[in-house]
Amino acid sequence: MTSDTPGRIERWLRHPYAFRAVLFVAFALALPSIAIGFHTDDYMLLGFLARSYPGSPPWYDLYNFAPGGARDTQALIEASGLPWWTHPELKLHLFPPLASALLTIERLVFGSAPLGYHLVSIALYLALVVAVGRLFRRVLPGATAALALLLFAINEDHATPFGWIACQHLLLATLSTVLGLLAWLRYSEAGWRPGRYCGPLGIGIGLLGSEAALGGAAYWVAYQLAGPARPGCVAGWRARLLRASPVLGLLAYFAAYRAIDGGAANSSMYVDPLSSPGEFARAAAERLPILLGNALALVPSGLSITQPKVPFILAGLTATACVALLYRACLPSILHEERAALRWLVPGAVMALVTTLGGFPGARLLLPSNIGFAPLFAVLLVRGLRRGPSPWTSSLGRRAGAALLGVLHVALAPCLLIIGTRAHAQLARKVEDAARNAEIGAAPGQRVFVAAASDPMAAEYPRAVFAVRSPGALSCWSNLSMAKVAHHLTRTGPSSFTLTPVSSTLLTGPFETVYRAAASPLDGGERVLQCGATIRVSAVEEGRPSRIDVDLGAPLEDPGLVLLAWREGKLRRVAPPPVGATVELPWSPGPLGL
Structure with missing residues (x-):
């Protein structure tokens, strides 16, 4: 040719x-x-429209995920609309x-x-x-x-x-x-x-x-x-x-x-x-x-x-x-x-x-x-x-x-x-399965704390599914750590424990830094209120938390509290150990498979 x-x-x-x-x-x-079907952020936006998600913006401004003002951001953090480590003036509008x-x-x-x-x-x-x-x-x-x-x-x-x-x-x-x-x-x-x-x-x-x-x-x-x-x-x-x-x-x-x-x-x-x-x-x-x-x-x-x-x-x-x-x-x-x-x-x-x-x-x-x-x-x-x-x-x-x-x-x-x-x-089905199979129970208005889940499809989006499919099932959802390592959970009192990522720190993964830039470190001793709990940064390495103290404000055995961790393809309950004892929460890949 x-x-x-x-x-x-x-x-x-x-x-x-x-x-x-x-x-x-x-x-x-x-x-x-x-x-x-519906997939990840779809559930969040629909939850906003249903007014069943904390801090839901108005219908004409659904993509206002974080307004930027310190007062509004703090209110969203306390209601668990944003992770506890979120920068006080985060703006995603x-x-x-x-x-x-x-x-x-x-x-x-x-x-x-x-x-x-x-x-x-x-x-x-x-x-x-x-x-x-x-x-x-x-x-x-x-x-x-x-x-x-x-x-x-x-x-x-x-x-x-x-x-x-x-x-x-x-x-x-x-x-x-x-x-x-x-x-x-x-x-x-x-x-x-x-x-x-x-x-x-x-x-x-x-x-x-x-x-x-x-x-x-x-x-x-x-x-x-x-x-x-x-x-x-x-x-x-x-x-x-x-x-x-x-x-x-x-x-x-x-x-x-x-x-x-x-x-x-x-x-x-x-x-x-x-x-x-x-x-x-x-x-x-x-x-x-x-x-x-x-x-x-x-x-x-x-x-x-x-x-x-x-x-x-x-x-x-x-x-x-x-x-x-x-x-x-x-x-x-x-x-x-x-x-x-x-x-x-x-x-x-x-x-x-x-x-x-x-x-x-x-x-x-x-x-x-x-x-x-x-x-x-x-x-x-x-x-x-x-x-x-x-x-x-x-x-x-x-x-x-x-x-x-x-x-x-x-x-x-x-x-x-x-x-x-x-x-x-x-992936959409896996996230829905993560919500459906989470060991939460049937009691309405529970406070859920996810101690360890590095995959956002397990740590964050099941909550969005609940907001649309079961809007009254949960009163709040607090994600404590997304570190991609095993964790040690040590009970320090009837209502408190420390959470320590093994051989790592928090705020090293890309999904964590969505909410806080790496150039904005957390200080040791900083306290955050979320979901009725007090979270204190008790140890830091290079500005990143290496240990947090958590007081849930009620005994860990309280039926209104649910403590979860992602293990072997499921959000499983963490049995509270005796005071002074430690349990290990092994890491396993989430729905993304990463």
Whole structure:
């Protein structure tokens, strides 16, 4: 096949029904997500709506997990709405009012049946695929556009956005910004005047859906700075900057976000670039190559949360260099139309990725970025697999690189998407089983203390399940330690005991530092009230508690008290030892299996 002769696959991609076929594939891949049901944060948000979770925010602000004020935070800690080690001024306040309103409406319509919620998510995802397809058809040749849409639709990173109800905000924001971008392209390239207003409107509505709309705005900025000029417009950087002036509207969004006290503070996993620029830069230096490795080579970024980060960083840098070399090798055969599109789509994808680096790391963050990466992969596959000489590397090496890219993003990605959807469903059932099988008893209003459980699926989320399925069963739920080691529990009095992690300290795991940044140590002797108990930090090592004293305010044998620990796949009761005696609580992996 010569460099200018389309192959069989390209002819298939140019078929009039190619886009309909991709939409059908997207539907077939997304439909099994209905088996996931409610999953982790879904229960927490539904508990907020039912007002059965401590400190439930109003219906229009469901993603306000920690308001940031010392008084409100202390009240949440005492009611066990936040862990006892939470920073006194922790702020985890996201503000997607459209997503909150959508979930409120879904609860009114569908109640406690998850099927309807999932059908809404699938419909949003299919609408996004259609909108992205229209974008690709506008800026890319037919075969490349169809392949780019296929790569976007089967991307394994999308299992969480369309499969996790709590992530509907990502779909809302991305869909709205893509529609706004399409309107702006029509205005810029064809003079369609309504697009001058519909474009910014799409971004604005997207920002009400989620902060992820900033990723969509990144494409808008990239197009204004590097995209083709509209006929009749003055060219040059000064003119392009003038055309980008509507983006200044984003400043109004940031001002409003500050006015409602949105953002994050005093957390190691959520970092606000506006209030903590230095900490954000440090986190971004780690997270950007990790997420690039996920986007370019399917290296699972989620594992970097609990595993050493250096291998993931190196994998991301290597993948980026390899893709850059492959692009250079394919450059002579890339069409002018494709180059013009990639000139703003790829920088837009990278900028979109940068806007997500302050969030909890994971593949779900790549949804906006994949709008720009999918066309890049499509161009490299279409041009890289063709025979013909290359001035930068051998034809065999170029074709081998493109073939490897195809194996990853055409063959492996949909398999991983299916596996990821199934894994979400299995994990959801495990969390529900952890709540159902917890040795709590039937008495209502019990105070539950989890002495040792390192996995948040065992330590935190069973409580959310109780809040939705058995709202009166528990009065509070206190998680005492998430250290990934065995613990010694020594009874010091009728109502008190000490809890000591063996050969470790508390606040070393990633899920613990969600609530308290590593740079904010706890002091020895510090006391915290929670769930009617007094928790005192009695020993520290490098600012992290190595022993805590707990007084439950009632004898450990009180029937209203439940002392649990995660052992052998179950939250089991801990039999109170005699005063002065010690029991060992061995560590075992939780539902996540980590």
